[in-house]
Amino acid sequence: MRIKIANIISGKDQSHTETQHPTIFHELLESNLPPHEKSIDRLGDEAQLMIGAGLETTAWTLTTISFHLINNPSILHKLRSELEAAIPDLTARPDSRFLEKLPYLSACIQEGIRLSYGVSSRNPRISPDKTTRYKDFEIPAGTPVSMTIVDVHHDENIYPNSRAFIPERWLGNPETGNGASLNRYFVAFGKGARSCLGVKYVYLHYCAMTETVWMRGT
Ligand code: HEM
Structure with missing residues (x-):
């Protein structure tokens, strides 16, 4: 390259x-x-980021959602029932904003994204020139601080039976055992200033793609 x-x-x-x-x-x-x-390095990094961030993540997540729907007929049945009730006319092409409001479709997508880990390695942040304080800890400038999405998404205290595909865990306003919103612990897109730029695009397009595949079989 x-x-x-x-x-x-x-x-x-x-x-x-x-x-x-x-x-x-x-x-x-x-x-x-x-x-x-x-520079050559910068251009190479940007190209790899765009291909990896925009393509691999999307393809893998759709594969993961499809895998779990095929392997869980009762979940697929429930999803199809919601889609059939919401879109009785099969010739209609509902727009993504309408689809995004369907609770079970959104829950299936959220659960599929949780289980697909766009980035599975550590995702470090470094404060270049200031000491960071966290509880009783003082973290010197220049120290990488990181978490992994996989560890958070398989924390059994937050996501019981975490390996299983359970869209129902996203219905209503779900809380964790400590009363915090479950969304707080959904870190598939990272958090903060450098979190994923494609997140809005992902939800809108996954709704349309999932509906197309599981309603129309195309
Ligand atoms: C399910 C699909 C996707 C997942 C799970 C995902 C996940 C992530 C994660 C974990 C990061 C790193 C965030 C961080 O460091 O805190 C990231 C960054 C990024 N993503 Fe995504 N992503 C997805 C789809 C997309 C798409 C479709 C695009 C483009 C249209 C995109 C563009 C980006 C860009 C440009 C960054 C770098 C942001 C920055 O460094 O400021 N992503 N993504």
Whole structure:
């Protein structure tokens, strides 16, 4: 990939002139980023992030949802019943905002995302120049602090029977054993300023895709 990027920067690689669409590299090179941010390493990192973040996560999560629906006929039956009642006319194409409000469909998607771990490794944050205080701990500047999504999503105190696909755990306003909202412990998209940028897109499009597959079989 480094050679490819170097050839694009130097103009030796002209393959983009044969395609109808722009590439990530050309978009970034033509952007107003300062020159030192258009390095080969930076362009490579951005391309990998976009492919990994936008494609792999989405494909894997849809696979996970499909797997659990196929393996749990009673859940699939319940989902189909909700969809059939909400959309009696099969020729209608409900928009994503309507679908997003269907409770059982949303619960199936939420549970599928919980079990698909977009990032399974540690996801560190580093405070570059300030000491961080947490309870009685003082964490010096420059110390990586991290959690894993997998550990949180399989904490049995928060998600009992955590390996099982149980959409019902998301219905109503679910709480954990300590009374906190279950959503507080849903960390599939990370949390805070650097959390996933695709989250809104994910919910809207998963609703449409899940409805299309399980109602229309296409
Ligand atoms: C189910 C699907 C997805 C999951 C589970 C997921 C999960 C994540 C996670 C865990 C992070 C890291 C957050 C952090 O460091 O705190 C992330 C970052 C990111 N995601 Fe997603 N993601 C998904 C889909 C998408 C899609 C479809 C897009 C683009 C359309 C996208 C774009 C991004 C970007 C650009 C970042 C980096 C944000 C930053 O560093 O500021 N993601 N995602």
